[in-house]
Amino acid sequence: MPRFYLTTAIDYANGDPHLGHALEKIGADVIARYRRRCGDDVHLLIGMDEHGQKVQQTAAKAGVPPQAFTDEIAARFQSMWAKLGISYDQFIRTTEAHHKAGVAALIRRIAAHNPDDFYERSYTGRYCVGCEAFKQDADIDADGKCVLHPTRVLEEVEERNWFFRLSKYQDFLRDLLTTNPSFCEPESRRNEILGLLNQGLEDVSASRARLDWAVPFPLPLSNGETQGTYVWFDALPNYLTATGFPEDGFEQRWPADLHIIGKDITRFHAVIWPAMLHAAGLPLPRQVWAHGFVQLGGERFSKSAGVKLDLGEAIDRFGADAFRYVLLREVPFDGDGNFSWERFEERYTSDLANAFGNLASRAMAMVEKYCDGVVPRAARPDEEAADEADLAAYHAAMHGEHGWLLHDGLTAVYRMTQRANEYTAATAPWTVAKDPARRAELEVILASLIRRIARQTLLLAPFMPTKTAQVWAQLGGPADFEAQRYDALPSLDAGGWTVTKGDPLFPRPA
Numbered sequence: 104m105p106r107f108y109l110t111t112a113i114d115y116a117n118g119d120p121h122l123g124h125a126l127e128k129i130g131a132d133v134i135a136r137y138r139r140r141c142g143d144d145v146h147l148l149i150g151m152d153e154h155g156q157k158v159q160q161t162a163a164k165a166g167v168p169p170q171a172f173t174d175e176i177a178a179r180f181q182s183m184w185a186k187l188g189i190s191y192d193q194f195i196r197t198t199e200a201h202h203k204a205g206v207a208a209l210i211r212r213i214a215a216h217n218p219d220d221f222y223e224r225s226y227t228g229r230y231c232v233g234c235e236a237f238k239q240d241a242d243i244d245a246d247g248k249c250v251l252h253p254t255r256v257l258e259e260v261e262e263r264n265w266f267f268r269l270s271k272y273q274d275f276l277r278d279l280l281t282t283n284p285s286f287c288e289p290e291s292r293r294n295e296i297l298g299l300l301n302q303g304l305e306d307v308s309a310s311r312a313r314l315d316w317a318v319p320f321p322l323p324l325s326n327g328e329t330q331g332t333y334v335w336f337d338a339l340p341n342y343l344t345a346t347g348f349p350e351d352g353f354e355q356r357w358p359a360d361l362h363i364i365g366k367d368i369t370r371f372h373a374v375i376w377p378a379m380l381h382a383a384g385l386p387l388p389r390q391v392w393a394h395g396f397v398q399l400g401g402e403r404f405s406k407s408a409g410v411k412l413d414l415g416e417a418i419d420r421f422g423a424d425a426f427r428y429v430l431l432r433e434v435p436f437d438g439d440g441n442f443s444w445e446r447f448e449e450r451y452t453s454d455l456a457n458a459f460g461n462l463a464s465r466a467m468a469m470v471e472k473y474c475d476g477v478v479p480r481a482a483r484p485d486e487e488a489a490d491e492a493d494l495a496a497y498h499a500a501m502h503g504e505h506g507w508l509l510h511d512g513l514t515a516v517y518r519m520t521q522r523a524n525e526y527t528a529a530t531a532p533w534t535v536a537k538d539p540a541r542r543a544e545l546e547v548i549l550a551s552l553i554r555r556i557a558r559q560t561l562l563l564a565p566f567m568p569t570k571t572a573q574v575w576a577q578l579g580g581p582a583d584f585e586a587q588r589y590d591a592l593p594s595l596d597a598g599g600w601t602v603t604k605g606d607p608l609f610p611r612p613a
């Protein structure tokens with residue numbers, strides 16, 4: 104069974120989950136669920152990034168110890184992911200002992216393999232606590248603020264730290280991206296990184312002074328001072344430490360097949376992380392995929408800028424499955440997209456209530472009425488052949504060879520749903536049923552409709568796991584819905600199934 108190890112960015116523990124977090128986790132979950140139905144042995148890793156100056160400051164303002172603060176934040180994130188049906192296999196926290204040990208082991212391994220890669224240096228720079236990163240001129244707006252956190256004041260920092268010789272790996276990284284373009288996608292993100300490389304890389308701080316809430320940096324300075332590990336040197340290795348590194352057997356899962364991240368942290372994952380791994384003599388992840396932002400009225404969701412929406416309220420409006428569907432239908436997984444209540448309701452009504460939900464309800468009602476609830480066994484009509492192109496388009500969008508274009512996968516299924524509704528209107532089975540001489544024709548129509556709905560149900564399962572399981576049960580499909588695999592789709596035949604039409608799957612908004 105092929106292994107497939109995918110990860111998301113671990114979420115920073117300084118606030119509640121928001122729509123941007125949800126987009127990433129839902130997208131990763133859809134990919135994980137899809138690959139499971141392809142027969143892969145999937146391991147989905149998510150988690151929390153719990154160290155750093157920002158967490159330390161936020162906990163202090165709240166008047167609680169950082170560990171208690173992060174415990175509460177982590178619980179809120181896990182509760183939200185449960186509500187959204189995120190089927191993760193592992194939830195890592197950077198405050199866990201095995202992670203701290205793995206970070207120290209990785210740093211020591213880099214130092215052993217390349218003794219000159221860590222060196223001491225005094226440094227003065229402008230630091231954004233929001234990004235947990237030093238900012239270059241290009242990252243600072245006309246008001247002297249970070250372009251990603253315009254409400255925060257940049258801190259002037261002067262200290263002596265350990266630095267990582269990132270500049271040494273500039274040619275290696277350029278070769279990686281040009282000879283293996285799929286390493287960093289979409290293409291727009293890869294081009295940004297190549298542009299960054301062409302400007303020249305600067306070495307990066309690997310430790311921070313006066314940072315208590317951190318993994319201790321395992322190498323003392325020449326004066327004996329022990330510092331905290333810079334938060335990105337702590338956060339990025341989570342993908343590796345989650346495999347058990349440095350214990351024997353970590354290679355059974357490493358390297359990761361896919362890192363799913365937001366576009367604002369592409370530089371860390373496509374530059375610093377592969378350089379660290381290469382310096383340590385470890386295999387690189389196979390791909391970094393950087394999705395875009397969810398915007399509200401054209402503005403990026405941001406706690407610090409006050410652009411926010413209550414995620415729980417958004418989910419509760421039509422349920423978790425509908426929220427998952429609409430978000431990934433509206434927001435392209437390779438770029439930015441807008442969210443609005445008006446568009447949310449329009450998409451829910453058009454795609455789910457009127458198209459798929461109505462199709463399933465009508466078809467099952469007719470099987471109950473005209474066939475005593477038992478799906479007829481009948482040959483496939485020629486009209487079904489048109490679905491084959493969309494079935495291929497769905498897999499092309501979902502399997503990753505041409506990018507992780509989940510929105511295109513949903514568009515392909517929607518075309519199949521539209522086609523089935525058009526077939527229903529064109530064949531008018533309610534009219535055919537009035538003529539006993541046309542019984543065979545009626546059975547072909549109804550068998551085709553249920554077969555198409557069953558196929559669409561399986562294709563939509565990664566997006567709407569709960570609702571599709573409900574549809575499958577109403578259709579009378581085989582009991583173990585999760586065991587249904589995509590390689591069996593071409594031979595799927597619902598003949599003999601017993602349908603049980605239930606309540607409306609997607610009630611129309613009041």
